[in-house]
Amino acid sequence: MPELRGVGIGLGVAQGPVARMSEPLPAPSDAPSEKTADEETARVREAVSAVARELEERGAKAGGAARDVLEAQAMMAEDPTLESEVDTRIGQGKTGEWAVYDAFASFRDQLTAMGGYLGERAADLDDVAQRVIAHLRGVPAPGVPDPGHPFVLVAKDLAPADTALLDLDKVLALITTDGGPTSHTAILAREKSIVAIVGVAAAAALAEGEPVIVDAAKGVVTTAPTADELEQAQNRADARRDAASAPLTPGALGDGTPIPLLANLGKPGGAAEAVELGAEGVGLFRTEFLFLSSTNAPTVEQQREAYTELLDAFPGKKVVVRALDAGADKPLAFLNDAHEENPALGLRGLRALRASEDILREQLTALQQADAATQADLWVMAPMVATVEETRYFTDLCRDYGIKTAGVMVEVPSSALLADRVLAIADFASIGTNDLTQYTLAADRLLGSVASFQDPWHPAVLRLIREVGDAGRTNGKPVGICGEAAADPLLAVVLVGLGANSLSMAPTALADVRASLLDYTLDDARVIAEAALTADDAAGARSAALEAAATRKKETQP
Incomplete structure (x- = not known):
């Protein structure tokens, strides 16, 4: 399809090659833990605390609405009810990774079922879980790619911690397959004036390096753009920049x-x-x-x-x-x-x-x-x-x-x-x-x-x-x-x-x-x-x- 449609955030237009967000970490195994429950609990407590502090630090660095969003995520990570659910699973002999994965997934499903504003928060919970599991495994959390040149970022959804600190000299525009106009991705994209279109389900098929035009004003992603389309998009971007100044x-x-x-x-x-x-x-x-x-x-x-x-x-x-x-x-x-x-x-x-x-x-x-x-x-x-x-x-x-x-x-x-x-x-x-x-x-x-x-x-x-x-x-x-x-x-x-x-x-x-x-x-x-x-x-x-x-x-x- 030459045009993919979604919900435009902002009014800008941008063009560039696609770079895809790294895939989520694979789900942990449900195999029994080889550690004691106390050992697993201590590991999870330390990982959750580290993730919460990192989110708070990112929020302090980003400021504005991003700070509020990330502080809310940090509170979410240390929610006592979630902690209790994780402890219950560890008490059943599960590993810390599996306990976090399963407990957070259960809460995510509850939020999704509620829909509306709370449903949009499900993606935030997924991000916290990924960061905690990555810490437990001793590996980097999935994040924004760095192909070495400016790019259009394509992701299922973008976590607040990543959106808040996007390098706008490299990220020309943002396309997500999920999310809506009230998602944190959309909220932070508006605040940072990022050219963005969310809810573009068909963007899952976009290939790495593929050139696209992202027209947020129309909510349209143009694939395989012609030279004329690229020139028109650049003229619009230039005119918008001139108007802003x-x-x-x-x-x-x-x-x-x-x-x-x-x-x-x-x-x-x-x-x-x-x-x-x-x-x-x-x-x-x-x-x-x-x-x-x-x-x-x-x-x-x-x-x-x-x-x-x-x-x-x-x-x-x-x-x-x-x-x-x-x-x-x-x-x-x-x-x-x-x-x-x-x-x-x-x-x-x-x-x-x-x-x-x-x-x-x-x-x-x-x-x-x-x-x-x-x-x-x-x-x-x-x-x-x-x-x-x-x-x-x-x-x-x-x-x-x-x-x-x-x-x-x-x-x-x-x-x-x-x-x-x-x-x-x-x-x-x-x-x-x-x-x-x-x-x-x-x-x-x-x-x-x-x-x-x-x-x-x-x-x-x-x-x-x-x-x-x-x-x-x-x-x-x-x-x-x-x-x-x-x-x-x-x-x-x-x-x-x-x-x-x-x-x-x-x-x-x-x-x-x-x-x-x-x-x-x-x-x-x-x-x-x-x-x-x-x-x-x-x-x-x-x-x-x-x-x-x-x-x-x-x-x-x-």
Whole structure:
């Protein structure tokens, strides 16, 4: 096949020869141990400790999100439940290698069965097991190859410890056969701006040294590329590099229409980089980091400290904070510990907060206090709003706590279809295209088997976005986009044509989108959006938009 498809991470394009990740260590033998149980236990304890310390050291060296990921892996290695499972197997006369292999595999299977965010962590557990077994055997753990020249790395999946310290002078791009957009490979690839495509099952057949083009923006790996294809890919890579180094300017269309470009952030510590990359504010601040790492809800004081740090980084700028969005792939025992057969359609988002209203009230208290102590323009929005009544409940509660600007996230079709009534109440709407696509196409965004449906280019999704854009104009209320769709340079133009007033994305995507918007006027954006809406499917919408964009460019060229 000349083209292999997967999920693109980032927007770059790269080319080079394939180098394959080394194969995992062979499974240990199930033969009885020739050592005593105490001897085997001591060997395993020493190996686990050594691996955990190595992971922590790698994390400290890498910094950023990589540090958090690797520290989590180190904790995983020393998990007491896993330790107990290993001890049980050693007590049955097994070797330390087999005990680690079997116990970790059992936990991996449990995580895989859970699916979603936890399912994505199964690969992390495999990596820990491989490192411990390698230490026990006295051999190097499987790792990134070094063919002596720059290469495109192909792997089943890439362990966080390897991704965090990739030599970007040698690794031109990354292709994995497994994994999804929430895997740690994807998370760290985004942070390090690595050109990457994950979930390319057919990449297992790529040969060592085979030349390929990796186009993350399209999610396509081109095999046996022609000279013309290689030249076009290089031109795109050069243009992207030039755009990234261009002077920072506020987001705007070619006719001067302002389109503020904002950052999606998950922690206050990411603010400095976002500002450096040209973010004009924050369009989505996810507050989950304060809650997911704790067995209890954080105090008002702990929250206020984090929110103040964030707001201080953006004096005079808009900062949109999302109230706690828990449930589904982000379960919290202290918020909702009831088993749900389909948590994506269960007690999540604002529904979960209403069921534990004291947590929401404490969060609003902390936000108001942080707002009073800083100079940023604080906006607060509720996640997963589905009804007009929910909109009124949240905005009224915000008013009670002195929050000046209260809005909602549009992530389900009902709120999009009722956007005219929702925006008669809320001060603004922010469209979360990831969940809106999931619920519109009835396709779990964390489930690989339906990944082909998870495409925000689908005309059904675009029509819903247009409903919200129209409602914003009618009510004189701003409408932003904070899902992954905003980071697609051409789709960003379409979203503006559908009525979006601002776009929020990962900071590394800002330069691409800024450059793309400057190529079109507001009239152009509306024409391109209408072209996309005439299609029957996502691929057709993308093609129609590309054709319309090319036509508009040609018409405006001297």
